[in-house]
């Protein structure tokens with residue numbers, strides 16, 4: 001049940017930072033943007049596999065008492081914070097470099113504030129507009145557990161992509177701050193928030209392997225419960241003692257490669273977060289990439305270009321993403337023309353994205369709008385000359 005106080009607390013938190021709230025709960029919390037549409041969870045009915053417990057209740061309890069968490073593995077808050085801090089210290093310098101040369105991270109580099117996961121629905125982490133990260137104790141304990149038991153497979157691999165997702169949000173051009181560059185305002189707009197989350201999660205999928213390598217966990221094995229159960233089952237049938245064979249388990253790097261797959265991304269089966277938004281961002285990136293290479297999606301050059309397109313969008317904050325996408329539609333005009341035409345193109349992309357139009361329709365509409373505006377502008381310039 002969500003009380004009015006709860007809803008108010010969530011709205012406050014929503015306005016203050018980028019919180020990851022399960023889509024279906026947003027209307028109940030008064031987070032509805034204009035043009036709200038509910039969306040199904042991924043095909044497994046899960047919001048996330050991160051132990052299935054990182055939930056909005058955590059945000060509510062955080063809003064109420066800034067609550068200290070209890071970890072599922074018995075680690076203290078200090079231990080969890082130290083582990084997450086160790087991970088972000090190791091990786092944060094490398095994150096802006098994933099997206100270009102001039103980017104920097106608007107992240108304070110402090111230990112995360114922890115909050116307690118409770119009942120339905122989902123919140124994993126957030127990074128506020130001053131660059132401070134908060135994290136569910138479910139996610140933090142997954143990271144702590146994985147980093148501490150280096151002799152065992154990692155049980156919650158997805159936990160490690162949560163800080164990556166948050167740091168991608170915080171990646172902005174040099175000299176910018178998200179609190180003052182318009183990102184905070186832009187995120188209150190439905191379409192721009194969808195674009196922000198979709199591309200951010202796409203970036204986390206595409207850069208997970210690189211991130212794991214920098215974190216020093218790329219070669220670590222991922223716990224494969226299915227395979228262990230099967231081994232146990234076989235041992236039972238054969239009446240043999242159960243000796244787990246971990247060689248069958250894949251590594252974190254192999255898992256990252258496997259999940260960075262067009263079919264999985266389209267089905268929301270990569271890291272199981274923001275499935276619809278990520279699929280829509282991917283469609284855009286793939287379409288632009290195919291136009292640039294002149295080759296199909298499976299071509300290696302196109303695959304590299306898809307990541308490059310997503311990187312271009314992720315290299316800027318929330319507010320400037322529409323501009324980058326508008327440049328994808330039409331980058332061929334003078335700076336003066338751009339000033340007149342680009343805002344119209346951005347508005348067109350935003351309107352179509354809001355209505356859930358696919359990438360193709362959004363692009364085609366925006367291209368028509370751009371051509372018409374440019375033609376009108378050039379005609380009026382000729383008339384004046």
Ligand SMILES: [Zn+2]
Pocket residue numbers: 018019020165169197200
């Ligand atoms: Zn996010």
